[in-house]
Amino acid sequence: MKKIYILTVLLAISASVVNAQVSKFTRSIRTQANSNVATNNSTTSTDNFLPVKISNVLTLTSESFEGVTFPPAGWTKQNPDQGTGWSMDTVGTDFGGWTGPAMVTAPIGGGNHVDFATWNTGGPSSNDQWLITPQFSIAANDVLKFWTINPMSWNDTLQIWISTTTNALSSFTNLLTIPLNAANGDSIWVQKSINLNSYAGQQVYIGFREVVNDNIYDGGWVGIDLVQSVNSSSIIENYFINGIKLEQNQPNPFTGNTIIQYEIQNSASVTIDIYDITGRLALSYNEGNQTAGIHKILIDSEKLMEGTYFYTLKAGNNMLTKKMIITQ
Numbered sequence: 001m002k003k004i005y006i007l008t009v010l011l012a013i014s015a016s017v018v019n020a021q022v023s024k025f026t027r028s029i030r031t032q033a034n035s036n037v038a039t040n041n042s043t044t045s046t047d048n049f050l051p052v053k054i055s056n057v058l059t060l061t062s063e064s065f066e067g068v069t070f071p072p073a074g075w076t077k078q079n080p081d082q083g084t085g086w087s088m089d090t091v092g093t094d095f096g097g098w099t100g101p102a103m104v105t106a107p108i109g110g111g112n113h114v115d116f117a118t119w120n121t122g123g124p125s126s127n128d129q130w131l132i133t134p135q136f137s138i139a140a141n142d143v144l145k146f147w148t149i150n151p152m153s154w155n156d157t158l159q160i161w162i163s164t165t166t167n168a169l170s171s172f173t174n175l176l177t178i179p180l181n182a183a184n185g186d187s188i189w190v191q192k193s194i195n196l197n198s199y200a201g202q203q204v205y206i207g208f209r210e211v212v213n214d215n216i217y218d219g220g221w222v223g224i225d226l227v228q229s230v231n232s233s234s235i236i237e238n239y240f241i242n243g244i245k246l247e248q249n250q251p252n253p254f255t256g257n258t259i260i261q262y263e264i265q266n267s268a269s270v271t272i273d274i275y276d277i278t279g280r281l282a283l284s285y286n287e288g289n290q291t292a293g294i295h296k297i298l299i300d301s302e303k304l305m306e307g308t309y310f311y312t313l314k315a316g317n318n319m320l321t322k323k324m325i326i327t328q
Helices: 002-012 020-031 232-238
Strands: 058-063 076-078 087-090 113-118 127-132 142-149 157-163 173-179 190-195 203-212 221-231 244-246 257-264 268-276 281-290 293-300 307-315 318-326
Antiparallel strands (some): 076 127, 087 113, 142 190, 157 203, 244 257, 257 293, 268 281, 268 307, 307 318
8 A cells, every 4th residue: 555655746747757668668567558559569778789598508597587487496586675586577477576567478478377476575665675596606797798678667666796716705795786767777678798707717696686775666677588608709700599590781871761780590480570669560471481591581661661670580489680770
């Protein structure tokens, strides 16, 4: 009841927000406003704007939280705040701890479940929730990659920590802190990368920590998915990922038409899907079964509105995604 009262008061306050779209989305989740939020998977990337689903090139650990039990085998939860801690949410359902028209989504390739922490999975008044990976080895040029989203844009933070000894909390060192407010947060799924090269040759644990001092007034909801350690040099050298290669569309940005070129090393059933910035499927091209080699597809922008889109090549069970921009 206290949380509901606070939200009502917040609605009565006219606040100036830099990103009006994010602000509107945040209020829709808190207040059940009648706005439509896509339930499709949505992606973008803060790294190089090339979100990629990678599976077979992993050298260390990969987790998509699709198992029956949580946390997954080898993972641990630690909750100094005495709360229940990180939990698993299901795509297409209400955000854990919230009621509203917006539903849980996953990044492309993320499956039907994501990992989350929110205001009521923490302690009585504050949050300090840890989710810790199994111990794994670091090789030269290894990179930690994970997807994250915080559609609430409140005042908690997501912190990434590393330990080279044990999974005791006192042994961890901070690698990255992500503020989850409207100015700095990621209201759609975003892939983050952390270079682990300085830890090459060591065994490490990675800790995902959600923190907020006052979870009643300031606690939101944050999700993570597709946690994986990737050897970046092998990806660059091989260029193909799981037997497929996707080029940047040309021209880009574009008005009118653009061409997407891709290459597959083995024959496969191929589709090209185009998603808008919310994750809604805007166009889909079923190219049927194609032989190994280089292929091209022409995209007509008359069928799309101006803005940012993501195009995904699906060849068999593998896929790659890149970003394109339409100008009018």
